[in-house]
Amino acid sequence: MHAAYLKPVEPSEAAIRLRPADRRFGPEPIRRRIRQGQPLFHEGDHAEYVYRIVSGVVRLTRMQQDGRRQVISFGFPGDLVGLPDDDRHTTECEAITACDVVAHRCPHPTGSDRNPEMQRFLMDAALQEIRALQDHFLLLGRRLALEKTAAFLVLLLDRLSEPLGKCRAIRMPMNRTDIADYLGLTPETVSRSFTELRGRRALALDDANTVIVLDPAQLSAIAEGGAEA
Amino acid sequence: MHAAYLKPVEPSEAAIRLRPADRRFGPEPIRRRIRQGQPLFHEGDHAEYVYRIVSGVVRLTRMQQDGRRQVISFGFPGDLVGLPDDDRHTTECEAITACDVVAHRCPHPTGSDRNPEMQRFLMDAALQEIRALQDHFLLLGRRLALEKTAAFLVLLLDRLSEPLGKCRAIRMPMNRTDIADYLGLTPETVSRSFTELRGRRALALDDANTVIVLDPAQLSAIAEGGAEA
DNA sequence: GCGGCTGGTTACAAATTGATACAGAGACGA
DNA sequence: TCGTCTCTGTATCAATTTGTAACCAGCCGC
Numbered sequence: 001m002h003a004a005y006l007k008p009v010e011p012s013e014a015a016i017r018l019r020p021a022d023r024r025f026g027p028e029p030i031r032r033r034i035r036q037g038q039p040l041f042h043e044g045d046h047a048e049y050v051y052r053i054v055s056g057v058v059r060l061t062r063m064q065q066d067g068r069r070q071v072i073s074f075g076f077p078g079d080l081v082g083l084p085d086d087d088r089h090t091t092e093c094e095a096i097t098a099c100d101v102v103a104h105r106c107p108h109p110t111g112s113d114r115n116p117e118m119q120r121f122l123m124d125a126a127l128q129e130i131r132a133l134q135d136h137f138l139l140l141g142r143r144l145a146l147e148k149t150a151a152f153l154v155l156l157l158d159r160l161s162e163p164l165g166k167c168r169a170i171r172m173p174m175n176r177t178d179i180a181d182y183l184g185l186t187p188e189t190v191s192r193s194f195t196e197l198r199g200r201r202a203l204a205l206d207d208a209n210t211v212i213v214l215d216p217a218q219l220s221a222i223a224e225g226g227a228e229a
Numbered sequence: 230m231h232a233a234y235l236k237p238v239e240p241s242e243a244a245i246r247l248r249p250a251d252r253r254f255g256p257e258p259i260r261r262r263i264r265q266g267q268p269l270f271h272e273g274d275h276a277e278y279v280y281r282i283v284s285g286v287v288r289l290t291r292m293q294q295d296g297r298r299q300v301i302s303f304g305f306p307g308d309l310v311g312l313p314d315d316d317r318h319t320t321e322c323e324a325i326t327a328c329d330v331v332a333h334r335c336p337h338p339t340g341s342d343r344n345p346e347m348q349r350f351l352m353d354a355a356l357q358e359i360r361a362l363q364d365h366f367l368l369l370g371r372r373l374a375l376e377k378t379a380a381f382l383v384l385l386l387d388r389l390s391e392p393l394g395k396c397r398a399i400r401m402p403m404n405r406t407d408i409a410d411y412l413g414l415t416p417e418t419v420s421r422s423f424t425e426l427r428g429r430r431a432l433a434l435d436d437a438n439t440v441i442v443l444d445p446a447q448l449s450a451i452a453e454g455g456a457e458a
Numbered sequence: 459g460c461g462g463c464t465g466g467t468t469a470c471a472a473a474t475t476g477a478t479a480c481a482g483a484g485a486c487g488a
Numbered sequence: 489t490c491g492t493c494t495c496t497g498t499a500t501c502a503a504t505t506t507g508t509a510a511c512c513a514g515c516c517g518c
Contacts, residue, residue, distance in 0.1 A: 062367060066454035070370040072363050085360040119348050126355035131314040133362040134301050138291060140369045141299040141413045143506085145475070176496065184370045184413075186476060191497055208483090208496060225295035372476085374505070405466065415506060420467055437466055437513095 030103040040093040047084030049103040056099030057173045060091040071182035080125040097173045148183040149193035151223035170211040259332040269322040276313030278332040285328030286402045289320040300411035305388045309354040326402045377412045378422035380452035399440040
């Protein structure tokens, strides 16, 4: 099978443009293009900017002392990443595709800078972030690897899918190890889960990174605990 | 063994008092006493207040459609709980001990209310909450049940322990099911992990809810991946 | 005191996941 | 075009966790 019939994952048409909300406060938002594999910031860095993802996908991770890695979240277009705590970034952040971002200077979000628009903007983003992290807990807390994987795909279906004939297709920019570290599994188990979902005709794999969702209802059912069926 | 030698878990001496930060903004903080087992709010409730825990412990949970429950976090004295998203609470919140709380009216934290002190206060709390949730991910992502359990106890040691002779003791207000739903395990596995930690002389169980930490260094080592030793 | 109820612990079997090894596909540069 | 490298998929085996059930202790009401 080939991916030739699918649109490219790079949203090349999505011009780099400021959202209305990005114009409202200063000093001056800075557009940046990040190449694939390049870091936006590191854990512990002084937090000079927060970033809105315009196009592309970033990966937010925390490292353990023993070398294990936890993927905290993925940043998709529209997301704001890099909210600091105590003026420092709390995660690593790396572009897993080429990205266009808008960098907003972030002068002490809890400090004396009294730009109400900026405050409201950051607060809004923080509260949404909290809810998103809580949602991620429901993912990690699921029992079976198959349920976690299905729930992850339901998430991607919402954020990152494109129509393809009567179905929807997901071009996944993250590799199996990223998914495993996001779900608390090993890459092998993720691979097994994809194979199982393909066997159940819930999806097809056009290539390793291209999921065609054949039966979204079944996928949701598995994600919500009906894996034994 | 008996718990007679330990101080009571209810901090009866800790008078209900406003923290300095609680005085700075209005309209008027309201002191409330919550009885054990009573809810502070439910998921989806209109978020009228945020609550600072003065004494006692609350449990924040999200329910799944299939009836499974995820414990998102526990609220200990000093914590602020109830930050809304889109003006609604995003979790259930229940007092697992009797609690004293200070309720702050929370008029549209992202809205037009322009109380800078309140804004800063909420922003600070939100950023700390994000970091705490990220820390929880590292807990859930750990491989072994023994590591998760040890890491959980290290957390409690920091937030909820009292001196007891040369050691420290933890009076745990949550039951095994709460811990299991927090760590993504079953209650049986949590119980087995406690037994294993007792067998390694890392801790003693004065009763089921009273942990005496005998070897905090070993506990930390297990929590950080040295479970096989 | 008795019986039921709840929560915790333990034992054993079953299921799931992790570890290890290896083969195949694709990307990349020489 | 050929190696080499990385990533993915698969198989096998070992380790861990879960499910199930039983048992125990404490608590409460009768």
